[in-house]
Amino acid sequence: MKEGYYEEDSDFMPYYLLQKELKQKVISYNDIKGEVRYIAGADVAYNDATKKMVGALVVLDANTLQVVEQQVHEMEVTFPYVPGLFSFREVPPLVEAFKKLQTKPDLIICDAHGMAHPNGMGMATHLGLELDIPTIGCAKSWLVGIYDKSLLGLERGATQPMMWDSKIVGVALRTQDNVKPLFVSVGHRVDLQTAIDWVLKMSPSYRQPETTRQADHLVNSVMKERMEIDFMGDEAVEEPI
DNA sequence: GCGACAG
């Protein structure tokens, strides 16, 4: 962890220390066994009213990009949103959703950072370690890392390395011409170039990879269903008079 | 010159 990111007396210190321990186990070289046939997207949605969250994993065929299987898991929100400790909030429901999958993915693309994180332990990395599955961090917005915005080309495929703590921790990647870049980094058991290649391959027509889009749609629809059910439940008890 | 804080 680069100094100056969190208070030494933070209540969350135990979690930062746990990240430092976990970081020792991260594999940042290509450790994908065999051919990548299935790639999953992961996402989580929240409901402030009920304090519930829904995590989803959607498995796509790596070549056709068609959905092969999808699983969700709903549970109570157990950890607050703290930049840098995001994984402690979202990994639990994703691990549960993963357990339900019949088709285990060869790779998971997360809607969050991997090593491009103050402690080198973003959600993608944490999830990868937890599941022992190769993961890629693919976030929509910047968290850490210095890069030269003026050197980032406007065309799809353009990249600029992001430096943090004197190391390249990821890249700003343009997945479509003239769109805001995505921030790609190693999660676990993949190298940066492999991560970039897969994100591009999974993003043929939109800014976000198809994996993330599918997972996003799923959690939103499930969340909407849940809210309607809750609403009907309230009506049912109010109505009889 | 300063600063950027995932979802």
Place this chain on the structure above:
DNA sequence: ATCTTGTCGC
């Protein structure tokens, strides 16, 4: 993340 209308472009 989530809350939300109109609006720009293919």
